[in-house]
Amino acid sequence: MDYVIEMLNITKAFPGIIANDDVTLRLRKGEIHALLGENGAGKSTLMSILFGLHQADKGEIKKNGKVVEINNPNDANNLGIGMVHQHFQLVEIFTVLENIILGVEPNKYGFLQKKEAREKLLKLSENYGLQIDLDALIEDIPVGMQQRVEILKMLYRDNEILIFDEPTAVLTPQEIEELMNIMRGFAKEGKSILFITHKLNEIMAVADRCTVLQKGKWKGTVDIKETTKEELSWMMVGRDVKFSVEKESPKIGNVVLSVENVTVKSKESAQDVVKDVSFNVRAGEIVCIAGVEGNGQTELINVITGLEKVSRGKISLNETDITRMSIRNRSKLGISHIPEDRHKHGLVLDYSLEKNLVLQRYWQEGFQKKGFIKKNVVRNYATELISKYDIRSGEGPKTIVRGMSGGNQQKAIIARKLDKECELLVAVQPTRGLDVGAIEFIHERIVNTRDKGKAVLLMSLELDEVMNLSDRILVIYEGEIVGELNPKTTSVEELGLYMAGSKKDKREGDEHAKLKK
Amino acid sequence: MQNSKNNFSASMKKITKSKWLSSFSATLLAISLGLIFGLIVMVVASPTDSFSGFGMMLFGGFSRLGNVFYFATPILMTGLSVGFAFKMGLFNIGASGQYTMGLFFALYVGIMFNLPSGIHWIVCIIAGLIGGMIWGFIPGLLKSLMNVNEVITSIMTNYIGMYLVDMLIRNNGKMFVSSKARTAYIPATAQLPSLGVTDSNVNIAIILATLIAIILYIVLYKTTFGYELMATGHNKHASHYAGINYKRNTILTMVIAGGLSGLGGAFAILAPSNIPGSSMTYEPINIIAANGFNGIAVALLGNSHPIGIIFSSLFISHIQRGGTRASLFGYKPEIIDVVIAVIIYFSAFALVMSSAIGVVIKKRKERKAEAVNTVKEIEEA
Structure with a gap:
């Protein structure tokens, strides 16, 4: 069998930690090869070595059987290796086109020739079904689109070996589905794909083969057709992992958090991003706010934790009005918050x-x-x-x-957060970017918090997590709560319809109940 | 014997590993590069005397050590002011205005009040502190209430402070001696106690300033307030999220920074000095105090660390003293200023270099570790 890329016996140490210990990875032409491992197992390091961001201490890299030296990303690019990083490398105030040609600008006597680039890009996006507006500014387009720009960047440079570093971490379920199709298309065209992830479902859905790393060591390379999710997770973590959360039926107590008619103004426009939302969370239950990103859930969470101010409405915790309370005092009263953006907040x-x-x-x-x-x-x-x-x-x-x-x-x-005694745990995407072992651990902890009689408000974009963890689902669409669902009696498809706004419940019943109370 | 040797090498390792050393060596590197460029400037300006002139610049300060400390005091204070605010992510470019305000308050109390000796100078210092605090409070308040950039407001308060002080002095018959176009001299009761070193003007202020630097170090690195302050400086959003009161801390930081600069002004004006016009009197000639801007350089060179700032202020003062003596070899003060500016310019690279040095050390260490491993492997085989 011919391999396009071979990384043989790669060892790389950082102070205090050996990131890669004698790792070997072979990539065939036209295959989608997944690289699986826990957080900190050395996946990103290995790919950084292939892309020339780090140099291996030991071992060699071969392309088409010949030993090559990759000292920087330019070398990688010359060998046809391209990479979509986990955190995109884009200039926010440039257009899509400008970002793509950055570094390889076509020019004549030093004058930029954008027309040439545009033609090539239009052809590429048509070939691979990557619809995009070349003149839009990066800061104006959603994350999924930005990723598309990164992909087009690789195609524009005629890369044959495409590295995707946890590409699905930032995408919505629909966008993930699209990305999978795009990747399949690439493989059919004869491009080879390396796909870093720790989501087993995605590997099972799209990959041909999978290499597993555990704590920097090579654990094996397997054919996806001949393996199971359980086997993969065992290889990765070294023990059995439960995929569904085991929990007893909730013992529901008093109302802990009550949100009444809350409206939040948008910072950018005159519109309201959260419109007259009312709900409550009781002790001993996990309530999940589900929705497609950008439908007001972030703002809703922010007013509960105190990062933003409401323009109308009332929020109370255990019957204490906290609408205008400072963050420190809310924290003292027992709100614990796992934030959405870990680097920022x-x-x-x-x-x-x-x-x-x-x-x-x-x-x-x-x-x-x-x-x-x-x-x-x-x-x-x-x-x-x-x-x-x-x-x-x-x-x-x-x-x-x-x-x-x-x-x-x-x-x-x-x-x-979890070590702190609290009354209400607000968890926003608590498992984003984590491996199955860690997810299992965190889910257990959250359920534990619930069973201790605390209230949990969860916000997640992962449908699996929503369905698995919550006792009650509130679907938010365009700033309004459009449905209250029971995960036990609802299918994922139905939830998806609510999230997309094509199904809506009248919640007037709830309003009446509240008025009577 | 073996044991003590091990202890020694372990503690040496601890020292060479420390962040402190790499930032210190980076600063040294910056300074030596600056000195080399300074020498080149001197060679260009006047080749024949350049080496003796340069030697005087480097070592001339040592024969005037008392005055090195004397001139270091005000820039130590303004350096602390800039560095302290910088730890919270605030750029206090208004040290000059705060310095001038502190100077004015101290001068006012010194000339206008009649207080017994032993108390008078202390009251003057406190007045200077208050003056600077007020002038730091304004940009702090505007920043926290209306989110006005502190760089802009503090540049404006520099001018407002300077013109205001000059105006107030000119209109005050008791303070201003119009025939000499400067203020009267402060009485002996308001002068700081001298340390009694012959042929120098060094006074108690340098001791006070050093103590203040040590206190600031403790506040920044050991207290919850310092923890909050530096957390805010590193990541405003995360500290907001953690419930740290950004607005209160901004005002507090600017008030403290202003107070530090104000003390610098008070220390400068209250010092008993035999260098004519260098202190005890003020000339209202509409010039922004250079000591405020020198404070930015001092803070930069000291990496905003209070203890580092003690040394960087001494260094800059030393070079300045040596520089004035280099004029013996025919060098103009402007050339000296250029050399000092070059040194400061290079200190801006200190951070870049510190990481570069870190990488070199790390690589060497990795290579060593690898060698050790191979040896082990061979031994095992």
């Missing part, structure tokens, strides 16, 4: 892990005395959380968070 990336772990409680008695932070208490507390939540990092509590892998950063946030 969740972490101070240049602080050490231990400092981040106390970000929401450094002011508490015990962690500080008369305004002086007790270093030893913080250190011990951090060490405890690190082992309890299996947060992996180079230098333990002293690691600067910026250098940690995305999954471990998320674990740090989760550890900080």
